[in-house]
Amino acid sequence: MIRYLFALIAIICSEFLATGQNVGSISDDTNFFPIAVWVQNPENAEAYKANGINMFVGIWGGLDQVKYDLLKNAGIKVICDQNDFGLGRKNDNTIYAWMHGDEPDNAQWNKESKSYDPCRDPSIIVKSYNEIKRKDPSRPVYINLGQGVSYINYIGRGTCRGDIDKYKVSANGYLKGCDIASFDIYPVNNRDEETQNNLWYVAKGIDSLFSWSNNKKPVWCWIECTRISEKSQRKPTAAEVKAEVWMALIHGANGFGYFCHSFAAPSDDAALLHDKEMIQAVKAINMQVASLAPVLNSSDTKGFASVICSNPSVPVDIMTKKLNSENYIFAAGMRCGFTTATFNVAEGNTVEVLGEGRTLKISNGKFSDEFSPFAVHLYRIKI
Numbered sequence: 103m104i105r106y107l108f109a110l111i112a113i114i115c116s117e118f119l120a121t122g123q124n125v126g127s128i129s130d131d132t133n134f135f136p137i138a139v140w141v142q143n144p145e146n147a148e149a150y151k152a153n154g155i156n157m158f159v160g161i162w163g164g165l166d167q168v169k170y171d172l173l174k175n176a177g178i179k180v181i182c183d184q185n186d187f188g189l190g191r192k193n194d195n196t197i198y199a200w201m202h203g204d205e206p207d208n209a210q211w212n213k214e215s216k217s218y219d220p221c222r223d224p225s226i227i228v229k230s231y232n233e234i235k236r237k238d239p240s241r242p243v244y245i246n247l248g249q250g251v252s253y254i255n256y257i258g259r260g261t262c263r264g265d266i267d268k269y270k271v272s273a274n275g276y277l278k279g280c281d282i283a284s285f286d287i288y289p290v291n292n293r294d295e296e297t298q299n300n301l302w303y304v305a306k307g308i309d310s311l312f313s314w315s316n317n318k319k320p321v322w323c324w325i326e327c328t329r330i331s332e333k334s335q336r337k338p339t340a341a342e343v344k345a346e347v348w349m350a351l352i353h354g355a356n357g358f359g360y361f362c363h364s365f366a367a368p369s370d371d372a373a374l375l376h377d378k379e380m381i382q383a384v385k386a387i388n389m390q391v392a393s394l395a396p397v398l399n400s401s402d403t404k405g406f407a408s409v410i411c412s413n414p415s416v417p418v419d420i421m422t423k424k425l426n427s428e429n430y431i432f433a434a435g436m437r438c439g440f441t442t443a444t445f446n447v448a449e450g451n452t453v454e455v456l457g458e459g460r461t462l463k464i465s466n467g468k469f470s471d472e473f474s475p476f477a478v479h480l481y482r483i484k485i
Contacts, residue, residue, distance in 0.1 A: 138359030154388025209260030242281035252307030340383030
């Protein structure tokens, strides 16, 4: 009912070209797009590989021969703490990057005082970065930041709450001490009024990291796919996971990963693997992203398309690409509501909606499509 009520309205609701996509990937292989899992057991490397994962980030206990062999044999790359074992394999591209400790921007738990210290001073991160690069200048250094990147007033940053200068390259912040920047926010699992179920906070954080790094560093993010804690009301749906992934990509993310743990009883560090419905959905997302890797790794096009929406409260954000002679529009509804999006395109006759088995006609340089809550549609334009 609501979507038809708003269908009479024709307003421009979004014309978005991703701010960060032209940063490109660290890898020279345009067919490779990083799809990771966070701190998983290398014994599950083959299982994750079968579901479209190509990278592990974080190795509990550090990288050693056994873990390394499991990952290498599965064809999985790894980002891990720099240690002597890894430094002895400088010429092996299984080790993709070195990493800092997780979420230095949050308040830090002090085991001795049993209280929280302030966030780590960015100068510590920059100093650590320089030391890591001194030992191995050939590999990038990765940092993962907390949800304060997107949820600026996040209480978990303690006394650093709201201080965005601590992130900025221009202020010698955390982003000064990395080559790849990522962050995590899990809107479905979150319980605060501001972000709970507001999936667009994933895209908001991507925008922040690009802005604070002066659009000069690749930006990744982490995606929820489980009920993370007992306090979480629920786990995300498969559609919500897909929406978070594509919101990030449309806003320019150069890689992403899944947080696979669940601490809701019974605790399971590989809960994603043990959730038949979700792992099938994640595999489908991953396979589609991998098939589009050459497109995602290409530069954005400028001025190819714009979009108007029937519902002013449901913007549709887009990314446009061109590979060889084919144009692409990747589009996501950014709010939980219905809208009809009308796309204006510079050229083309027919639209293939990827993965949906349908086509749309272009008439007078326009085509329209309906978006249900947080819907994602991927279009290939044929001339």
